[in-house]
Amino acid sequence: MISFCIYVVDDEEFIRDAVELNLGRYAVFGFASAEAAMAPGPTPPPDLVLLDVGLPGLSGVEALAPMRRLWPRALFIMITAYEDVDTVVTAMKGGAYDYVVKPLHMDSLKNNIENALETLRLRKEVSLLHQRYLEENLPLFIGRSRAIQAVMDFVGKIAASPDAPVLICGPTGTGKELIAGAIHYKSPNFRGRLVTVNCAAIPAELIESELFGYEPGAFSGARAGGKRGLIEEADGGTLFLDEVGDLSLEAQAKLLRFLDGGEFIKVGSARPTKVRARVVSATNRDLAAMIDQGQFRRDLYYRLAVTRVDVPSLMERPEDIEPIARHFLVAMADKYGKRFLSISPEAMAYLRGRPWEGNVRELKAVIERAVIAGDGPELTMESLRAEPPAAPAAAGQALPPLTPAGLDLPALLEGLERDYLQQAEALGGGSDVRAAELLGLNYHTFRYRKKKLLGD
Numbered sequence: 001m002i003s004f005c006i007y008v009v010d011d012e013e014f015i016r017d018a019v020e021l022n023l024g025r026y027a028v029f030g031f032a033s034a035e036a037a038m039a040p041g042p043t044p045p046p047d048l049v050l051l052d053v054g055l056p057g058l059s060g061v062e063a064l065a066p067m068r069r070l071w072p073r074a075l076f077i078m079i080t081a082y083e084d085v086d087t088v089v090t091a092m093k094g095g096a097y098d099y100v101v102k103p104l105h106m107d108s109l110k111n112n113i114e115n116a117l118e119t120l121r122l123r124k125e126v127s128l129l130h131q132r133y134l135e136e137n138l139p140l141f142i143g144r145s146r147a148i149q150a151v152m153d154f155v156g157k158i159a160a161s162p163d164a165p166v167l168i169c170g171p172t173g174t175g176k177e178l179i180a181g182a183i184h185y186k187s188p189n190f191r192g193r194l195v196t197v198n199c200a201a202i203p204a205e206l207i208e209s210e211l212f213g214y215e216p217g218a219f220s221g222a223r224a225g226g227k228r229g230l231i232e233e234a235d236g237g238t239l240f241l242d243e244v245g246d247l248s249l250e251a252q253a254k255l256l257r258f259l260d261g262g263e264f265i266k267v268g269s270a271r272p273t274k275v276r277a278r279v280v281s282a283t284n285r286d287l288a289a290m291i292d293q294g295q296f297r298r299d300l301y302y303r304l305a306v307t308r309v310d311v312p313s314l315m316e317r318p319e320d321i322e323p324i325a326r327h328f329l330v331a332m333a334d335k336y337g338k339r340f341l342s343i344s345p346e347a348m349a350y351l352r353g354r355p356w357e358g359n360v361r362e363l364k365a366v367i368e369r370a371v372i373a374g375d376g377p378e379l380t381m382e383s384l385r386a387e388p389p390a391a392p393a394a395a396g397q398a399l400p401p402l403t404p405a406g407l408d409l410p411a412l413l414e415g416l417e418r419d420y421l422q423q424a425e426a427l428g429g430g431s432d433v434r435a436a437e438l439l440g441l442n443y444h445t446f447r448y449r450k451k452k453l454l455g456d
């Protein structure tokens with residue numbers, strides 16, 4: 001059971017005594033003035049404050065703001081001598097939770113108090129759930145370098161302000177998406193959804209309807225029931241714009257309008273829709289150079305980069321290679337049901353010396369391949385040098401003929417695409433750039449398809 005501390009701030013002693021007497025199961029402390037309640041002392045900070053409006057010295061309404069600063073989690077019930085609408089409105093606007101009118105009737109006061117305590121109980125429960133949810137969902141971000149520790153400190157700080165936009169910059173495979181997830185799950189926005197938009201993978205002509213949605217019948221080919229846009233899906237949560245540097249100038253202008261007012265107009269609608277979501281964006285492109293070349297809007301950059309975090313390449317933080325390699329060794333051994341306990345000194349020296357153009361993603365692929373190839377318990381040079389595993393040959397199999405029974409073309413095409421993606425991954429030897437080339441795909445489209453069909 002959660003125990004609560006209640007302050008009664010009233011200059012009438014019998015009111016303080018009556019509340020204390022009636023709420024004996026809580027820790028109740030009485031004060032004759034606001035100043036006395038706020039003075040440093042041995043009493044614990046309150047969860048609930050019953051605050052008389054007509055106090056000597058600072059009035060209850062005047063004391064509300066400094067008290068809320070002092071005890072930001074507490075709830076306030078104002079006590080007024082008569083139902084003075086102006087005073088009550090001012091107090092409620094100032095953040096009071098409720099009010100009661102004198103003369104006090106203990107039964108109804110108890111009701112007001114129990115309601116407030118129920119709200120506090122729910123808040124505490126939500127915060128415990130958040131804690132548990134964090135333990136289950138928070139991505140594990142490994143790294144002992146000062147640069148990565150600074151990134152983690154930053155994530156902890158930014159999480160507290162749920163509306164501030166964040167721009168994450170850094171080369172491919174450095175964990176930008178992981179950081180976006182950490183920002184979402186650590187902030188109060190965790191109650192809403194984390195919606196990821198891969199800006200590079202959505203064709204320019206579709207970006208508007210994907211982001212903003214459309215009304216029924218907005219254009220020919222539109223779904224009969226209309227469509228909720230991704231921004232709306234992120235209401236109350238986080239909108240993660242991955243590869244934001246790939247947005248067309250037209251889409252940039254529309255996004256800017258949303259960032260300026262929190263409002264947007266769905267295709268085919270006359271009314272604006274309002275959404276509150278934190279916008280986290282990421283890019284591995286040089287936005288400053290793109291601004292100079294007129295490919296990225298400067299005004300949009302400033303709106304996105306209210307706070308900015310730069311993630312260095314793995315080569316710039318070589319001290320992270322070892323812990324990350326060990327982390328993936330454990331994860332991959334678990335995934336493939338193998339027993340790997342260590343990495344040989346020779347293999348570790350090799351890992352430290354590689355250029356890691358694909359950064360952590362490439363390191364992960366190399367460890368995964370070595371675990372598949374080796375037997376354990378030590379990861380050796382031999383398993384690191386092993387050829388990439390052969391990809392399934394299903395793509396080469398004959399396609400089923402179309403018969404009167406019909407076939408599921410989307411599923412068939414998806415299976416075919418999955419096979420080719422796996423083959424390209426294996427042939428690319430851990431480099432997504434090479435794998436994309438092998439399939440004649442733009443790198444970002446490859447990454448998007450791979451994430452969608454293969455899960456990373």
Ligand SMILES: Nc1ncnc2c1ncn2[C@@H]1O[C@H](COP(=O)(O)OP(=O)(O)OP(=O)(O)O)[C@@H](O)[C@H]1O
Nearest residue numbers: 140141142143172173174175176177178284360361
């Ligand atoms: N510090 C880290 N600790 C553990 N895993 C990491 C770390 N950094 C990256 N990873 C892993 O590496 C892979 C690539 O990370 P992620 O997709 O977040 O990179 P990215 O910077 O968003 O890449 P891109 O710019 O190509 O989209 C993921 O599997 C991620 O879990």
